[in-house]
Amino acid sequence: MISSSTVRLDLSYDGTGFRGWARQRDPGIRTVEGEVTTVIQRVVGEAVRLSVAGRTDAGVHARGQVASFTTTARVEPDRIRDAVNGTLAPETVIRRAVRAPAGFDARFSATGRIYRYVIDTADVPDPLIGRFS
Numbered sequence: 001m002i003s004s005s006t007v008r009l010d011l012s013y014d015g016t017g018f019r020g021w022a023r024q025r026d027p028g029i030r031t032v033e034g035e036v037t038t039v040i041q042r043v044v045g046e047a048v049r050l051s052v053a054g055r056t057d058a059g060v061h062a063r064g065q066v067a068s069f070t071t072t073a074r075v076e077p078d079r080i081r082d083a084v085n086g087t088l089a090p091e092t093v094i095r096r097a098v099r100a101p102a103g104f105d106a107r108f109s110a111t112g113r114i115y116r117y118v119i120d121t122a123d124v125p126d127p128l129i130g131r132f133s
Contacts, residue, residue, distance in 0.1 A: 007077050008100040009050075009067045011036070013092040016131050021055040021065075032056070035088055036067070043083045044073035053110035061132060064095070068106040 013032055023034040033050055040048050048069040056062055077097035084094045103109075120126060120133040 004070045004072045006068055006070050006100040006102070006104050007080065008096075008098050008104060008106065009036075009069075009080075009094050010096040011065045011067060011092065012063045012095055013061060013065075014090075014131070015056055015058070015060045015062065017091065019058045020060070021052060032062075032092060035092060036084060036094075039084045039087045040069065040080055043080050044071050044075050046071060046073055051105050051107045053106045054113050066106045066110065068100055068104060 011032075015032070017030065018032050018035075019029050021032045023031050023037065027034075033052070037048060037050055040050075048071055050067045050069050052065065052067045054065065056065070077099060081094040081097035084092070118129075118133040120129065126133075
């Protein structure tokens, strides 16, 4: 019998170039889930389905978003983190990847979420923070 394990990912990303979190049917639409899933599947050698605690809309950024997936591959979480970061950084990074306890699911195990809205009220916009406010 092949046993599976759940991997928890803590992600951060600049959502400017994405059409949101959720993978779309059209492969030409770039999403965070689509990009991260593609790299993970290459590393573990099998199809995976990411579960996420809160999906973002197009252009929305995240710091500390939690996702998880189940796999039968015996790949260390650090290797998954390094592969994603080596391929997608600095736009998208996994800040932490760990084996999660049995039964963990990022969507259903979440106990809270924090949303932060940054509004630039300066007379002249700051080009260094414009995409984040």
